[in-house]
Amino acid sequence: MSTDISGPAAATRPDPGAGAPKPSRFGLPTAIALVVGSVIGTGVFGLPAALAPFGPVSLVAFVLVTIGALALALAFGALSKRIAGSGGPYVYARDAFGEFAGFLNAWCYWITAWAGNAAIVVALVGYVEVFVNTEHKVGWSIVIALVGLWIPALVNLSGLRNMAVTQILFTVLKIVPLLFMATVGVFFVKSANFGAFNASGTSIWGAISAAAAIALFSYIGIETASVAAGRVRDPERNVGRATVLGTIGCAVIYILGTLTVFGTVPNAALRDTKAPFTDAANAIFGGQWAGQAIAIAAVVSGLGCLIGWTLIIGEMPMAAAKDNLFPKAFLRTRGDIPSFGIISSTVLASVLVVVSYTNFEQVFTTLVLLSVFTAVVPYLFSAAAQLFWLLVRGRKAEWPHLLRDGIISVLALVFSFWALAGSGYQAVYYGAVCLLLGVPLYIWLKAGRGEYGEAKS
Template identity: 90%
Template sequence: MSTEIAGPEAATGPGPGIQPLPSRFGLPTATALVVGSVIGTGVFGLPTALAAFGPVSLVAFVLVSIGALALALTFGALAKRISGSGGPYVYAREAFGEFAGFLNAWCYWITAWAGNAAIVVALVGYVEVFVNTEHQVGWSIVIALAGLWIPALVNLSGLRNMAVTQIVFTVLKVVPLVFMATVGLVFVKSANLGPFNASGTSIGGAISAAAAIALFSYIGIETASVAAGRVRDPERNVGRATVFGTIGCAVIYVLGTLTVFGTVPNDALRETSAPFTAAANAIFGGQWAGQAVAIAAVVSGIGCLVGWTLIIGEMPMAAAKDRLFPKAFLRTRRDVPSFGIISSTVLASALVVVSYTNFEQVFTTLVLLSVFTAVVPYLFSAAAQLYWLLVRGRKAEWPHLVRDCTVSILALAFAFWALAGSGYQAVYYGVICLLLGVPLYIWLKAGQREYNGAKS
């Protein structure tokens, strides 16, 4: 499959503050970046988390998928207006000013490297199905660090290698999930589903609680917009990649979860830590199918890390070009943001080591913070689109304006719902983490001798 890397002649006009990039990739790679970043190792444990609610959680998943699609359409519309790299950072800066843009870049950067630490810890569990089966901490750390630095090296070797790897790994991990979400439906037995609402609460309460879990499954749908400066014809392809990727993930999530619900009895599903493995063993018998799923989970985790490793360099580099992040993040190697990738991977490595040295609760809290810091840029992006429509969109035809405003409002509501679902503790510490960026902003502006955009 072609990775559609284009030369300088393929470049289209970059957004404000973004310089043309010498190499770009097309729609297949952009879509693979979205799918690869959204579908990591978490999907392989998702049905267990939802089993306590029963099949009613599928209703929640559908509702959340609609909200995620509204957000995807919003990112697509914003990419048509501002085609440079940076995604939520650029949208917030253009709509609400430099400080809002900086806070979005700061939040999203934390999301990226802390999220990578969470992904690789989950990845280790599947690797240890085959090696280090006694879970010796020292070797677990070694495996985790390898899981972080191999994707970093892939990215540092050049954009073309990253594009090829991302497509290959996305195909390899999506194929078994698609199989479970299609052929697996044939083996669904209604007796395994259990009661429609197994939560013991009202249906509305069960849907809300299940949605709080399902909401986190779509983090990453914005990655094509973050790397928009790398995408050929971004005004067209970023939106398409985001929507196609979100729809594909939604289908895999909903139907795959239904397959697991229908092939593994509800009581057993609540106890397993590898629901897709249990479903595969139930369909085919024996243990080989479960081991195959473990391999798919490892591939999925590595592919996810390859995509997110590019993103942890792209976002701060876009902000650094506008002097809203330290200029060190402008350093590149083979046309990739080398300093951003290396420094962020170092931070993720440190977080992994902490998580394996008797500080699991601290690590869990930081992972929840990464969810909070992802949703804040979502909220600003939806707000930026709504603001643009209300201020400049009045020249459009009323049916189109009403449609676009409805989508933006739905995306905004989705972001608020995600914030509420992250929990009080995550919101509390998340606000502190957000405001920790203020001293950095002061230091950057003081060094530039600027106040309110004017030189002192």
């Protein structure tokens, strides 16, 4: 999605990092791997079981959600062509709506990244314990989780080249078995396993909406290439391509994979399982070896996801710190890697993991939901920024392009509101509290610059 014009904002906005050494960069394959690796973590391996109570109607919800995710991906692609540099939703909101909106987006997204990493690694532990600590002793579970958090941190701190190679390798290793299940598994589908088309006991639309509330969150991470745009070679071209191609790849795996599991595991059994892909693999190939192979793939998938998000938890606050909208400590680097952001955020994720394993499971669950809320807020602002730009600057474009881009932006905005509502009342309530907790930090930063009212030009 690209408009045929460029606004003054894109041309005149100063580069916060001007004069600094240029960061190491990676190409389109790594950018795609970053998107796919950040979107597909351990959650995909439990998704069919979560959707099973709704029946095959949830596949319709998945298609609708995919359309919204693609609209958002196209919006990110268009925004990245106009505004260069790392930061993604942060820089888009700041450019369109001012520094306070930019700060709130950076604050929200930073919370999403490290709290989400804690959630990913806790899910990862469950698959590791298929092979070790099978008795699920809490002390060893914490050790496994902390190792799972700090290995990706060390990979990123070792340099961008190592991160890029590892991310591509892990993405391939986790995509191959998922694609295998999503393609070969289709030939083993039996219609009797699907059960009732709408098994929810509610109306068709009610079932679609409820299933969408689960499926919506499976696409969080499609924006990661735009967040790390300053690391991508030829970002005006490659960020948009990586975002769209990565989203399409994830959609194929999600939809076909869920279809395969629905058709190979009886619906009644699928509702009670905690490892649906493992059960599907065992049903297709027989024995337990296939299920164990899927468990290995889940571990690899989780680590690959953590590697991508660990880069992001350093990039986003560093971009904001360059604009004096985050503490200057986030500018500290090791080489050109945002070391302070990575280390401090991994420490916070580690604390959250320990809390989750010490009789505060409900608190942890709430914080995970908050991470979803804080991801959707930057999505909404990004879609709004694109729509705002089209209304203000898009009048010079040819009307067919303007109409196309306007429809896509509205779809992305609707998708964001849908995701916001789907996160639940409790998550929205506490999410708003977390969002506003950033205000004192903003006051401190702005007061430290001796400013009142509008930012100095």
